[in-house]
Amino acid sequence: MNDEVFGLMIVPLSLAIPGVIFFIIGCCLHARFSYKKGGIKTYGELVGFRVFHEYYHPVGRKLKYIFGLPDYTDYQYNAQNSRPIFRFLVNGVPVKWHSDWSVADLDKNSIGKEFPIRYFPTRSGFRVILEGPQYEKQRARGQKMAFWIFASIGIGLFALAVFVTVLYFVVTRK
Known part of the structure; x- marks a missing residue:
C-alpha cells in the first residue's frame, strides 16, 4: 500500500515543487527590478x-x-x-x-x-x-508583469497539485 500511495503522490509533488520554484522566481524578479532605494x-x-x-x-x-x-x-x-x-x-x-x-x-x-x-x-x-514619473510607471508595470507571470504559473501548479491530491483521496475512498 505504501508503494502505491508513494507512486500516486509523485504527480502532485512533481506539480507542487515546480510551482513553489516558479513563485520564488517571481519574488526574485520582483526584488531584482525594484529600484526604490539607492543608486x-x-x-x-x-x-x-x-x-x-x-x-x-x-x-x-x-x-x-x-x-x-x-x-x-x-x-x-x-x-x-x-x-x-x-x-x-x-x-x-x-x-x-x-x-x-x-x-x-x-x-x-x-x-x-x-x-x-x-x-x-x-x-x-x-x-x-x-529618472522621472513616466519611467517609474513603465518600470512598475514591467515589474508587476514579471512577478505575476511567474507567480501565477507557480500558484496554478500548486493549485493543480492540491486538486490532484484531493481527487486521489476522493476516488480511492472506500
Whole structure:
C-alpha cells in the first residue's frame, strides 16, 4: 500500500515543487527590478541605442563570443527592443553604459540631450535607469508583469497539485 500511495503522490509533488520554484522566481524578479532605494543620481547624455542580439540570434551570440566580438549593435535610432546608451561621469571618469529598460518615447532627436538618470554599480558594470514619473510607471508595470507571470504559473501548479491530491483521496475512498 505504501508503494502505491508513494507512486500516486509523485504527480502532485512533481506539480507542487515546480510551482513553489516558479513563485520564488517571481519574488526574485520582483526584488531584482525594484529600484526604490539607492543608486547615485546624476545626469547622462543620450549617445545612442543598443540592441542586444542574444534575443534574436543565440547561435550567432556564441560565435561572436568565440571570436571576441561584442554581442550588441549600436544604432542612431530607437530600434525595437533597444536600450538607450548614456554617457555619464563616475567619480570624474566618463562612462558609456546602456539602460536596463528600453524606452519608447526617446528617438533620434533625443540624442545629445541630457536626462536625469540613476545608476547602481555592479560587478559587471552598472545598472542605469532613467529618472522621472513616466519611467517609474513603465518600470512598475514591467515589474508587476514579471512577478505575476511567474507567480501565477507557480500558484496554478500548486493549485493543480492540491486538486490532484484531493481527487486521489476522493476516488480511492472506500
